[in-house]
Amino acid sequence: WAGQHRARWYGRGALAVLLGAALLLAWALPAGFAGGAAYRQALFFTQTAGRVVDKVAQAADLQNHAQPFWWYLPALPLLLFPFSGWPRMWVALATLRRPLEPGLRFALSWLLPVFVTFSLIGGKQLYYPLPEFGGAALLMAAAIALLRERRPALADNGWLGTWPLAVAGIGFALFLFLLPMLVASHRLHGYWPEAAAPSSRYFSVVFLLLGGLLLLRGRGELRRLAVAGLIGALTLNTLFTVTLWPRYDLRPSAQLLHDADRRNQSIGYLGDYAGQFHFAGRLRHPIISLTEGKNLQDFAQAHPNGLIVAHPDRLDAEDLRYALLVQPFRSTWVVIWPATALADLRAGHTPPEPAQPTQVYPSDDWRHRMQP
Template sequence: MALNRNYILLFLFSLVMTVSGLASMPPLDRDEPRFVQATKQMVESGDYVDIRFQDASRYQKPIGIYWLQSAAVALSGKGAAAPIWVYRLVSTLGIALAVLGIAWTGTRLFGASAGIAAGLVMAAIFATAFEGRDAKTDAMLLACCVAAQGALAQIYLASRRNEPVAGHLWWIFWLAQGAAILIKGPIAPLLSALTIAVLFAFERDGRWLSKLKLGRGLLLVVLIVLPWLALITWKSDGAFLQQAVGKDMLGKVAQGEESHGLPPGFYMLTYSLFMWPFGLIAVGAGLQALNRLRDDVRLRFCLAWYIPFWLVFELIPTKLPHYVLPAYPGMALLIGWLLTLQPQEANAPLRRWQQWLWWSTAFGLVVVSFGLAAVCVGAPIYLTHTFSWWSIPAAASALGAGYLAFSRQLQVPLARIGAVAACAGIAYGLLFGVIAPSLKPIWLSPAINEAVRANKPCDTSVLASARYHEPSLVFLVGTKTVLTDIDGVVKHLLADPACALGLAPVEDEQKLNGLLAGQGKVASRLTTIDGVNFSSGDKMSLGLYRIAQ
C-alpha cells in the first residue's frame, strides 16, 4: 500500500512540475509547431497514415507522437481548433510515466527510498521540466526508454543472482522498444544495445540475454511497427524510408544537420544546465559508483546505461541538448543508490581527478543557478522594459535550489532531495508559466494571429506572409497560410482583393505598393506588429495589409 502511495504521489508531483505554462506559453519555434501542425492536418484531413506540414511531406520522425497527439485532440473535443496545451499534454504524461518508471526501477534495484529519490530527480531536472512542456517526441520517448531499461535491469539483476525472472518483464521490454521505434526510430534499441554491449564486454557472459526471449520479442516489435511502416512506404512510394533513414538519421551521423553540427564536449558543457539542479549530486554518486564498479552488478548496469550512450552522442556531429535525455535516468538511479549506504561509505574520499571533476561540476551548478536567476530578473527588463515582481520569487527559488543542491557531502538525504526538487519546481512554474509568456516582443506569431483575427474582412480570409515564415504562424493562423515572398504576397492580394490579407516587413511596403500600382491597386496597412524573431534573433517590424477598398 505504501509503495502504491509513493507512485501516486510521484506521478502527481511530476504533473504539478510541468503543468504551469502548458497553456500560457505560445508555440515554441521551430520544432514544436512542426509537430503539432502535422497532427492538426491529420485531424483536418482524416489521414492518420501520412505526415505533412502544409503540402510538404514531414518524414523525419515516425507516426507515434502524431497518433498520441491526435488522441489528445480527440479527447479534448475541440478538433482542429484545439489549443497548444492539448498537444502538450502528451509530453506532460510522458514525463510523468518516465518518473514512475524510474521510481519502479529504483525500488526494484535499491529499495523504496532510492526509488522515490530517483523519481524526484527525474521530475525536477531542467531537461524534463522543459520537455514536459514541449509537444515533441522526446518526453514520450523517455518514458519508453525508462520502461525498456527498467525491465532490462531487472532481468539482468535476477539472472546474475540466479533468481527467477518475472514473466512480464520481457513483455515490457519489447513493447517499450516497439512503441519507442514508432515514436522516434532506433533510439531506445540503441540505448539498450549499448548497455548490453558494455555489460558483455565487462563480464564476457551473455547467457542472461536468453531471458529476453529474443525471437518472440523481435516478432512483437515487428507486429507493432510493420503495419504503419508498410502503409507509409507504399503511400509515399518509398520516400519515407529515404528521408527518415537516408537523410535524417544517417545525415546526422555523418555530418551536422540543420545547423546543429558541434564538436565533442557539447553535452559535457551543457550537463550542468540540463541536469540542474541535481547535476552535482549525480556526479558525486556516479564517481562513487565508478569506484565500486566491480563489486555491484547494479552499479555496473546504471553506468552502462549512462556512459556509452553519452559518449556515442558526443561523437555524432549533430547535437541538440535533448538527444542525451534517455541517459539521465541512469544517473538518477545512482543518486538513489547512494542513499542506501552508510554515511562513511557514501562520503568516502574521491581520487584526485574525481575531485577535479566534482569541483568543475560544482562551478557549473553555481553558474547555472545564478544564470537562471538572472534570466528571471533580466529578461522582462531587457525585452519589455518593465520589472516583473514575479521575478523575485522565481530568482529566489532558483538560487535556493542551487544552494540546497551544493552539498559538500556526496550523500544527500531524501528530505533534502525533496526540498531541492520543490524549489526547482517553483522556479520552473514561475519561469515557464508567468515570466516567459509575458515577454511579448518575442512572441510574434501570437501577435500576428491576434491582428489577423481583429482585422480580417471575411471569415474565409487567408494570410500570405513574406520573410516571416515560422511554423508557429501556420499553426496559429491556419493551415492555408501562405509562406512566400513580396511577389507572392502581391499575387495573393490580387487573387482575392476583397478578403485576402498580406504580411510583410514595413521596410518592403514601398516595393509592395509599387508592384500593386501596376495593377491599379494600393495596399492599406491595417496594423503594425513589432518584435523579435527569437528563432533567428532578427528584430522585425511587420505590416498587415489588404487591398484598399
C-alpha cells in the same frame, strides 16, 4: 532475475516499447489530423526526417537545428543541473570501479548508446535527451549509495557538500533583488531583464531560502538537493510565465492567420518559415516563404487579398499604421500585413489607409513602443 526469466524480461521490454509508441501516436495522430495536410506532412515526415538527414531538411527548407557531434558534451552540466553543481556526485562517479553492479551496468547500457545516437543525429536541441534523465538519475543515485557504503569519509566530507549550489542560489537571489535597479539605471538591457524586473524581487526570496536550505549539513543532503531543485525549477518557470510568456504566445497572430486561411487567402512569410503557426492556427494551406524585392512584389500581385507575415527586429510608425496586427515575439516582433500594403511600402508608395486600426498585443502601451 533477467537471466533466469529471459522470456518475461524481453517480452515486457517489447511491450514497453509498444506502449511507448502507442502513447506517442495517441498525441501525434489527432494532432496531425487537426493541424491539416501541411502540418501532417511536416509532423510525420519532413520535420522528423529533417532532424536526422540534412538533405531532407535542405530540400524541404527546414530549420533542423544542426549541430556538431560533440555539441551535447559541454551542455551536460546544464542538463544535469543542479546535481552537476554537487561535488560529491562527481566524486562518487569518479570512484566507481569494476566490476560494476548489475544496476549500474543497466543504467550505463541505457545512457551511453542513446547518448551516442543523439550525438550522431544532425539536429540537436537541449530537450531532445530528456528521456535519458531517468537513467542519469539512477546512475547518480547508485554512485552516491556506493560512495556511502565504500568510502564513508568522502561521503561525510563537508567540502563535497551542496555549498557551491547554496552560494549560487544566494547570489542569484541577490541578482533578482537588484535587477529592477540595474534596469532602471540602464546598466542592464534586453527583453529578458526588462520583462522580469517588475516581479523579480518577489522571486528572490525563494532563492534566498533555497540557498539557506542547501547550506545545511548532515543527513538528508540528497533529499534537500532534490527538493531545492524542484522548487527552484518551479520558481523559474513561474517567473517566466508571469513575465515573459506574452512574448512567446502566438495565439493572436495564429488566430488572425486561421481566419484568413479559412477564407482561402494566401499567406506568405518574409524569411524562413519554421512552422510556428500551422498547429496553433490549424492552418490547412501552406505558408509561402518570401524574400524581399521581386519575390515579395510578385506575391502581392498574384494574391492581392493575401497576407504577409514579417519578423522585424524593431517597429516603426508604418508598422503601427498600416499593418493588421503587431505583437512581440521573443526579442523581436511579428507583424502581419495586407500583402498589397507591404508591397506598396517596399516600392516607395503610400498604401491606402486601413479600414481598421492595427491590432497591437498586448493591448497596453506596446503601441507607443518602437523597439522590444
